[in-house]
Amino acid sequence: MSVNVEPIAPDAQDFVAALEAEQLPIDDLSESGRLFFRFTQNGTPAGFGGLEALGEHVLFRSIVVFPQFRGQGIGHLITESLLEHAASLGAKDAYLLTTSAADFFAAIGFKQIRRDEVPLEILSTRQASSLCPSTAAFLTRPVSNQAALLHASTKETVQ
Numbered sequence: 001m002s003v004n005v006e007p008i009a010p011d012a013q014d015f016v017a018a019l020e021a022e023q024l025p026i027d028d029l030s031e032s033g034r035l036f037f038r039f040t041q042n043g044t045p046a047g048f049g050g051l052e053a054l055g056e057h058v059l060f061r062s063i064v065v066f067p068q069f070r071g072q073g074i075g076h077l078i079t080e081s082l083l084e085h086a087a088s089l090g091a092k093d094a095y096l097l098t099t100s101a102a103d104f105f106a107a108i109g110f111k112q113i114r115r116d117e118v119p120l121e122i123l124s125t126r127q128a129s130s131l132c133p134s135t136a137a138f139l140t141r142p143v144s145n146q147a148a149l150l151h152a153s154t155k156e157t158v159q
C-alpha cells in the first residue's frame with residue numbers, strides 16, 4: 001500500500017468535516033503554529049493528521065481515518081509520518097490527548113501519563129487547556145528513532 005501525504009490549509013473542507021464527524025476539536029485549527037496533512041491512497045483522501053510544535057515537545061492532534069479506510073494500517077502510517085515530521089523539527093517527545101483511542105496509540109509505543117507529568121507547554125495548548133474533555137487521557141512517547149523502528153516493522157510507505 002502506498003499512501004501519499006500533502007500539507008493542507010486548516011480550513012480544508014474535507015478535513016474540517018472529518019474532524020466534526022468524530023467530534024474532534026476544530027475551534028483552534030486556524031491559530032498559528034499548527035501543521036496539518038492529508039493522506040491519500042491512490043489519489044483518494046483516506047485520513048488526516050496534524051501537530052503543534054512546541055520546542056522540544058510536539059502535540060499530535062486531529063488524527064482521523066475515514067471509516068471506509070480503517071483497519072488497513074493508515075492510522076499507523078499517519079502517526080509514523082507525524083513522528084518523522086516532528087523529528088525533522090527537532091522535537092524530542094510527542095504528546096497527544098485521546099478519549100477513545102488510547103489502546104491504538106499504546107500499540108505504537110505511546111504510554112499514558114498523568115496530567116501533572118505533562119510539560120507546561122503541552123498543558124497550555126488550547127487542546128489540553130480547554131477543547132478536549134477533562135476525561136481525555138494524555139499519552140507520550142519519544143520521537144527519536146521511531147521512524148526507523150516503524151519502517152523496520154512495516155512494508156507500507158508514506159510518500
Ligand SMILES: CC(C)(COP(=O)(O)OP(=O)(O)OC[C@H]1O[C@@H](n2cnc3c(N)ncnc32)[C@H](O)[C@@H]1OP(=O)(O)O)[C@@H](O)C(=O)NCCC(=O)NCCS
Nearest residue numbers: 022063064065070071072073074075076098100101103104
Ligand atoms: C484511531 C484511528 C485513527 C485508527 O485508524 P486505522 O487506520 O483504523 O488504524 P490502523 O489500521 O493503523 O490500526 C488498526 C489497529 O488499531 C486498532 N484500533 C483502531 N482504532 C482503535 C481505537 N479507537 N482504540 C483502540 N484500538 C483501535 C484496531 O483494532 C487494529 O488493531 P489490530 O492491528 O490489532 O487489528 C481511527 O479509528 C479513527 O479515525 N478514529 C476516530 C478518530 C480518533 O479517535 N482519533 C484519535 C484521536 S486524535
